[in-house]
Structures are given as structure tokens and as C-alpha cells.
Amino acid sequence: MKTCPKCHKEFNDDVLICPECNVELVPVETVEDWITVYTTYDVVEAEMLKANLKGAGIEAVVLNEKDSNFPGPGDTAVVKLNVRPDDFEDAKKIIEDINNRAE
Numbered sequence: 001m002k003t004c005p006k007c008h009k010e011f012n013d014d015v016l017i018c019p020e021c022n023v024e025l026v027p028v029e030t031v032e033d034w035i036t037v038y039t040t041y042d043v044v045e046a047e048m049l050k051a052n053l054k055g056a057g058i059e060a061v062v063l064n065e066k067d068s069n070f071p072g073p074g075d076t077a078v079v080k081l082n083v084r085p086d087d088f089e090d091a092k093k094i095i096e097d098i099n100n101r102a103e
């Protein structure tokens with residue numbers, strides 16, 4: 001079973017992309033059990049951090065709550081970066097390093 005991180009509809013495992021949101025589906029347990037390591041308002045930043053974590057061998061998922069039940073101006077949308085609980089500390093350090101370098 002997979003779910004869409006955007007609209008939270010569920011699909012069979014052979015479906016890769018949500019036909020409505022055009023986003024990559026994630027395993028159901030990802031959304032339920034993984035924890036938020038970073039919250040931002042910038043989906044580009046979230047995707048960049050996800051790519052960096054992947055490069056370090058950590059799977060992360062971007063949850064974009066832009067189209068949630070609270071529609072508003074684009075810059076108020078919350079984008080969460082979720083990782084496995086086991087990866088949380090490592091992911092946090094990597095993200096801190098990246099953000100320190102950016103300053």
C-alpha cells in the first residue's frame with residue numbers, strides 16, 4: 001500500500017505517481033511512522049535537503065501541505081521533511097551543517 005504525501009489518498013504498490021497531484025507516492029508507513037526533521041516554507045529548499053540526505057544514504061520524504069484544508073498565500077504553506085526515526089539524529093546534523101554553510 002502506498003499513499004500520496006499531498007492528498008493522502010491510498011494506492012496499490014504498483015502505482016508510482018498520484019494521478020491527481022502528480023507527486024511521487026510513498027509507502028504508508030512512511031507517513032505514519034517517520035518523523036519530521038525539518039520544517040520550511042520553501043519546497044525547493046526541502047527538495048534540496050532531501051537530495052543531500054539521499055546522498056548521505058538517508059531516505060527522506062517531502063510532505064507539502066500547501067494544498068491542505070487551509071489554503072492561503074503560497075508563502076504560508078508548510079513543507080515538512082520526514083525521515084525514519086533511526087535516521088533522525090544523522091539527518092538533523094546534516095541539515096544543520098548545510099544551513100550553517102549557507103550562512
Ligand SMILES: [Zn+2]
Nearest residue numbers: 004007018021
Ligand atoms: Zn495526491
